[in-house]
Amino acid sequence: MKLNREEYVLERTSDGGYFAWLSNNMQCNVYGDSPEEAINNLQELMEELMDEMYLVEDFV
DSSP states (O other): OOOOOGEEEEEEEEEEEEEEEEEEEEEEEESSSSSHHHHHHHHHHHHHHHHHHHHHHHHH
8 A cells, every 4th residue: 555645744853853644643653764764664554554454354
């Protein structure tokens, strides 16, 4: 699943890193040393969450 630019917010931190979070869920957030790393980390988090959601759905 590829994130579109409208689906996340990217913000630079005071230490030079970057926070990225989903536009509709600020609790889904990640950190990266570069904008690309933060976006990649967010993408990986989303894929993990989707996999877990399907596992719970299969269990129920």
